[in-house]
Every structure is written in C-alpha cells, then in structure tokens.
Amino acid sequence: MPIDTKADLLDSAERAVRARGFDGFSYADLANDVGIRKASIHYHFPTKAALSVALMQRYATAIQEACTEIEDGTPTGSGRLAALIALYRGALNDGKSLCLCVSFSASRESLSPEVITHIGQFRAMIVRWLTGVFELGRQDGSISDVTAPAAEATATLSLLEGAQLGARAEEDIAMFDDALELLNTRLAK
Amino acid sequence: MPIDTKADLLDSAERAVRARGFDGFSYADLANDVGIRKASIHYHFPTKAALSVALMQRYATAIQEACTEIEDGTPTGSGRLAALIALYRGALNDGKSLCLCVSFSASRESLSPEVITHIGQFRAMIVRWLTGVFELGRQDGSISDVTAPAAEATATLSLLEGAQLGARAEEDIAMFDDALELLNTRLAK
DNA sequence: GTCTATAATTGGATAGAC
DNA sequence: GTCTATCCAATTATAGAC
Numbered sequence: 001m002p003i004d005t006k007a008d009l010l011d012s013a014e015r016a017v018r019a020r021g022f023d024g025f026s027y028a029d030l031a032n033d034v035g036i037r038k039a040s041i042h043y044h045f046p047t048k049a050a051l052s053v054a055l056m057q058r059y060a061t062a063i064q065e066a067c068t069e070i071e072d073g074t075p076t077g078s079g080r081l082a083a084l085i086a087l088y089r090g091a092l093n094d095g096k097s098l099c100l101c102v103s104f105s106a107s108r109e110s111l112s113p114e115v116i117t118h119i120g121q122f123r124a125m126i127v128r129w130l131t132g133v134f135e136l137g138r139q140d141g142s143i144s145d146v147t148a149p150a151a152e153a154t155a156t157l158s159l160l161e162g163a164q165l166g167a168r169a170e171e172d173i174a175m176f177d178d179a180l181e182l183l184n185t186r187l188a189k
Numbered sequence: 190m191p192i193d194t195k196a197d198l199l200d201s202a203e204r205a206v207r208a209r210g211f212d213g214f215s216y217a218d219l220a221n222d223v224g225i226r227k228a229s230i231h232y233h234f235p236t237k238a239a240l241s242v243a244l245m246q247r248y249a250t251a252i253q254e255a256c257t258e259i260e261d262g263t264p265t266g267s268g269r270l271a272a273l274i275a276l277y278r279g280a281l282n283d284g285k286s287l288c289l290c291v292s293f294s295a296s297r298e299s300l301s302p303e304v305i306t307h308i309g310q311f312r313a314m315i316v317r318w319l320t321g322v323f324e325l326g327r328q329d330g331s332i333s334d335v336t337a338p339a340a341e342a343t344a345t346l347s348l349l350e351g352a353q354l355g356a357r358a359e360e361d362i363a364m365f366d367d368a369l370e371l372l373n374t375r376l377a378k
Numbered sequence: 379g380t381c382t383a384t385a386a387t388t389g390g391a392t393a394g395a396c
Numbered sequence: 397g398t399c400t401a402t403c404c405a406a407t408t409a410t411a412g413a414c
Binding site: 020103105108109119120123155158160170171 | 287290294295296309337343344346349360367
C-alpha cells in the first residue's frame with residue numbers, strides 16, 4: 001500500500017482552497033495536515049502557482065467524468081439537472097465549503113494566468129453540458145417552460161454558484177435549497 | 190475643504206476588497222493609495238477587523254438608501270427589479286470588481302464574527318426588498334409568471350451574485366448579461 | 379493626525395545533508 | 397523524498413517623537 005503524498009497534498013490543498021480561499025492557506029497548513037515539513041512540499045509542487053494548476057486540472061477532469069456518469073445513469077433532462085444540482089449541493093459540506101471553481105473565481109487576482117484560462121474552459125464546459133440537458137428536457141418534456149436552452153444554461157450555472165456563495169455566507173445549506181426551489185418546481189419527478 | 194482621510198481609507202479599502210478580496214490587500218496598499226504611512230492608518234482603524242466592520246456598515250447603509258431611492262423613483266415592479274439588476278451590474282466595473290457582499294462572502298473565514306453577522310442581516314434585507322418587488326410585479330402585472338415572491342427573491346439574489354462571480358471569473362461583463370437574459374424577458378418594458 | 383522606527387510573526391522559496 | 401536550516405520579503409501592529 002504505497003503512500004501517495006502528492007495526492008494527499010492535492011486533497012489537503014483542495015479542502016483548504018474551498019474552505020478558506022486561495023489566499024487563506026499556506027504551505028505550513030498543508031504540511032501540518034499531511035504530516036511532512038513544509039519544505040518537502042516544494043519537491044512535489046515547486047510553487048503555489050504550480051499547485052493551483054494541478055488542483056484545477058484534477059478538478060476539471062473529475063467534474064467532467066461526473067457529468068458523463070450522470071448521462072450514463074440518468075436518461076431524462078430533469079434527472080440529469082437534478083443530479084448536477086445535487087453535485088453542487090454536496091460540495092457545500094453543510095455550508096463550510098465552496099466548489100473549487102467558485103472559490104478560485106473569487107480569488108482571481110491571486111491566480112496565475114494558466115489557472116484563469118482553465119477556469120474559463122471549465123465554465124464553458126459546464127454551460128455546454130447544461131445546454132444539452134435543457135435541450136433534452138425540452139424534447140422529453142421533463143423540464144417545463146424551456147424556450148432558450150443556452151440562456152437557461154448560463155442562468156443555471158450562475159444560480160448554482162450564487163446559491164453556493166449564499167449558503168457559504170450564512171453557513172447554512174437551507175439557503176442553497178431556498179435558492180433552487182423555483183428551478184426544482186420545473187422538474188418532472 | 191477639509192480632507193477626510195477616514196473616508197479616503199474606506200474608499201480605497203472598498204475598492205481593494207472588491208477587486209482582490211479581504212486577504213488580497215494590506216495596510217501598505219492603502220497607505221500607498223491614500224498617500225499616508227501605513228502606521229497612520231491604525232489611528233483611524235486600529236485593526237483590519239475594525240476596518241472591515243466599518244466597510245460593511247457603510248455599504249449596507251448605502252445599498253439600503255439606493256433601494257429606497259429606487260422605490261421613490263420607480264413605480265412598477267419590473268422597473269424596480271431592473272434598477273437593482275443595474276446596480277449589481279454597475280458594481281462589476283467591467284468584470285474587474287465584485288460587490289462588497291459577494292467578495293466578503295467568499296472571504297468568510299478571514300472575517301470577524303461581527304462582519305459575518307452584518308452580512309447575514311444585509312442579505313436578509315435584500316431578500317425582503319426583492320420579495321416586495323416581486324409581490325408588486327405580480328399585482329401590477331409587470332413581471333410575468335410570479336407565483337412565489339419569496340422564492341423568486343432568494344433565487345434572484347443568488348442569480349445576481351452568481352452572475353457577478355461569473356463575470357469576474359472571465360473578466361467579461363457579457364457573462365453577467367447572459368446570465369440575466371432569461372429574467373429580463375419576464376420584465377415589462 | 380501623521381511620522382519614523384521597530385517588534386513579532388508569517389509568507390513562499392532555496393541549499394544542502396541524509 | 398524528506399529533512400534541518402536559512403533567506404528575504406511582507407504582514408499586522410505598537411511605541412513614542414513631532
């Protein structure tokens with residue numbers, strides 16, 4: 001059972017970014033959490049910028065795979081949208097965390113250009129995926145009142161991210177559920 | 190013409206928080222911006238926590254007054270909602286800033302309990318105000334398809350804040366407009 | 379009210395031993 | 397791969413002169 005320090009560091013860093021922001025944690029925090037000295041972290045990630053790039057890449061891949069899994073396991077538009085909502089809801093950790101993309105977006109000024117590019121690509125990927133979901137929901141009739149799938153997709157991503165922020169602000173997941181209530185009423189059960 | 194250093198510091202700090210987050214600026218930055226030495230700032234705001242409380246109080250008052258002005262100058266529900274959307278849009282500064290509440294919400298872990306309380310009160314105030322706007326919009330028929338004003342209000346605040354975050358992430362105000370497009374189609378011109 | 383000077387701590391990062 | 401030791405810059409904050 002080989003110990004994967006690099007993965008441990010990424011796990012610890014992701015938790016830290018999502019709970020405290022990119023400027024809110026240090027190599028000392030990671031060292032404490034993972035159980036090595038902070039100088040040793042530089043062996044795996046020479047700079048904090050390099051660490052952030054690795055974080056964002058791993059995250060984009062994971063969410064992309066999650067979306068594919070949703071498509072494989074859920075045939076209806078409403079079911080797929082509900083699954084994505086659940087994904088964003090789960091990232092909240094009872095209002096103590098944000099998803100990585102939201103946290104990074106708020107820390108924009110401290111990030112390297114490479115990460116900023118990745119954020120843009122990630123957001124575009126989610127909007128594309130959501131557009132497909134709304135198109136399907138219109139076809140199969142499982143999402144009501146869909147007239148403009150692309151506009152629905154952009155609005156839905158903003159709603160999800162804003163609802164996360166609100167729940168984080170008040171450290172109360174009920175805020176997220178309240179914000180999603182209206183969209184939920186449009187989904188076939 | 191008396192120089193109000195305290196107000197200058199608050200202005201500079203608000204710009205800094207909104208552009209770079211609460212952890213993203215220092216007293217050195219403010220000193221540079223305002224033109225005094227950083228030690229002098231402690232005369233006006235003993236700690237960064239005290240500064241953040243003053244910022245949040247001033248902001249809440251200003252937005253509350255802006256909402257009252259909207260009510261005074263705009264009779265319809267749709268007009269009032271459009272005016273609030275314009276307020277949030279204006280805070281973006283072409284995608285280079287967030288509003289103070291969104292920026293503070295993302296920096297939650299670095300804030301004093303007092304500021305966190307203020308954020309909760311501020312968000313509740315906005316939701317109350319928006320609920321009234323949607324009730325009016327239902328009565329005067331200027332906002333279409335309003336069935337649950339309170340749910341609309343929570344969803345709208347999340348949409349506004351999420352759209353700000355998206356526009357900031359991509360430093361493109363078009364992202365904000367895209368996210369608000371669907372809500373806009375429900376408003377009477 | 380603002381200054382200089384400085385304390386005390388922490389930040390990311392490097393060198394070189396093991 | 398991980399360690400100790402260290403560097404240098406930046407951070408919030410204080411003391412005391414003007």
